[in-house]
Amino acid sequence: MASGDEEKGKVDLLEDNRIDSGIDSFKSLTKDEHYSKPTQELNPDDGDAKDKLDSVTEERNDSAYTSSSITVDNITVILKSCLTPGSDDTENAETHNDHKEQEVNPLTTITDDGDTILHLAIIHEAVDFADQLIKLFPKEILNLQNNLYQTPLHLATYLDLPPVVRRLVERGASLALQDHDGNTPLHVACEQGRGECASEMTRDIPPSQLILVLEAQNWRGITCLHLATLRRRHRLMKVLIKKGAYLNAQEGTSGKTPLHMAVELHDVTAVTLLLNKGANVDAAMFNGCTPLHLAVGRQDATIANLLCHSGADQMIRNMEDETALDLADGNDDILALFPFDDIQISGRSVVGVNF
Structure with missing residues (x-):
C-alpha cells in the first residue's frame, strides 16, 4: 500500500505534466484506485494546444451519453480481450485484479470530460501515439464520445490531422455520429475548411453509406453542403457535389x-x-x-x-x-x-x- 507521501508525489507529478486542454481530473474505471501516467509522454506545445481547442473544450456538459454500448464499467473488459495472451499488458491486468492497490492502466481510463487516452493523444496532436492506439482499440472504443459527444474523428478533423482521420476511417470509425451541436465529423470539416480531412472521409466510402452522411442535418437543420456554402468553401462544395450531396x-x-x-x-x-x-x-x-x-x-x-x-x-x-x-x-x-x-x-x- 502506497504511503501518504508517495500518493502526494503521484498527484504532484500528474499536475505538473498536464496542459490546459479542458481536462480537469481523471476517474478510474474501478473504484478506490489511482490514475497512472502513460508510459509514453505526450509533449504538446502548451500554447498551441490551448488555442486550437478553445472552442472544443469550453463549457463541457456532464452527460453519460455514449455512442455505443461501451461504458465506464465495461471498457476494461473489452480492452483486455484485445490484448495478446501472455503479453505484458495481460500480465499487468491480472496483477491488477490480484492487487487492488495497484494503479489502473491508463488505456482503460476516462477523464471527467469523458475523454479516453485516444481523445487525449489527438488533442495533444501526438500523431504516432494516436496511430498505435487506433491499431490497438476495437471499433467500439474508436467511436466512444466524450461529454461533448465528440468522437476521436471529430477531434482529429477539428485539429486538421489527415493521417489520423485516414487511420480512423480505415479502422471503421463512424462518420455519422453527431456532437453536441449535431455536427458529424464531415460537418466539422466543412465548417473549419479541413479539405484534406474531408477527402479522407469521403474517398473510399460506399455511396450508400456516404449519402446518409451527406444528407445528415445538425441541430439547426444544416447539411454539410449548407455549411460549405455558408463558409464560402468552394472547393469543398465541389467535393460534396461530386460525391452526391443533394x-x-x-x-x-x-x-x-x-x-x-x-x-x-x-x-x-x-x-x-x-x-x-x-x-x-x-x-x-x-x-x-x-x-x-x-x-x-x-x-x-x-x-x-x-x-x-x-x-x-x-x-x-x-x-x-x-x-x-x-x-x-x-x-x-x-x-x-x-x-x-x-x-x-x-x-x-x-x-x-x-x-
Whole structure:
C-alpha cells in the first residue's frame, strides 16, 4: 500500500505534466484506485494546444451519453480481450485484479470530460501515439464520445490531422455520429475548411453509406453542403457535389437551399457553381421566396441577372403575394431585367405597334 507521501508525489507529478486542454481530473474505471501516467509522454506545445481547442473544450456538459454500448464499467473488459495472451499488458491486468492497490492502466481510463487516452493523444496532436492506439482499440472504443459527444474523428478533423482521420476511417470509425451541436465529423470539416480531412472521409466510402452522411442535418437543420456554402468553401462544395450531396436540401429553420444561402452572401462564385450543377433556380423557402426574390430584395443586380439567365420564373409570388419585381424598389439595373413592357395580345407583343 502506497504511503501518504508517495500518493502526494503521484498527484504532484500528474499536475505538473498536464496542459490546459479542458481536462480537469481523471476517474478510474474501478473504484478506490489511482490514475497512472502513460508510459509514453505526450509533449504538446502548451500554447498551441490551448488555442486550437478553445472552442472544443469550453463549457463541457456532464452527460453519460455514449455512442455505443461501451461504458465506464465495461471498457476494461473489452480492452483486455484485445490484448495478446501472455503479453505484458495481460500480465499487468491480472496483477491488477490480484492487487487492488495497484494503479489502473491508463488505456482503460476516462477523464471527467469523458475523454479516453485516444481523445487525449489527438488533442495533444501526438500523431504516432494516436496511430498505435487506433491499431490497438476495437471499433467500439474508436467511436466512444466524450461529454461533448465528440468522437476521436471529430477531434482529429477539428485539429486538421489527415493521417489520423485516414487511420480512423480505415479502422471503421463512424462518420455519422453527431456532437453536441449535431455536427458529424464531415460537418466539422466543412465548417473549419479541413479539405484534406474531408477527402479522407469521403474517398473510399460506399455511396450508400456516404449519402446518409451527406444528407445528415445538425441541430439547426444544416447539411454539410449548407455549411460549405455558408463558409464560402468552394472547393469543398465541389467535393460534396461530386460525391452526391443533394443540391436542393432545405435547412430546418426557414427552408433555404444552398442556392438561397449563396444569394444572401452575394457569392457569385457559389451561385454560378450551384446553377451549373443543376440546383433548382426556383426553389422556394417556407415563406415562398425564391433565390430571385432574395437577390432583388438585396439589390444584387449581378446575381439577379445570373438567375434570370438560368430561367428563373419572375412571376412567382411569395407568402406576402409579392413577385420579385415588387421588391425591385426602383433599382434601374434590376428593373431592366423584367419585361414589364411586353404587353401582349393573343400571344403577340404589341410594343412599338402604332394604333
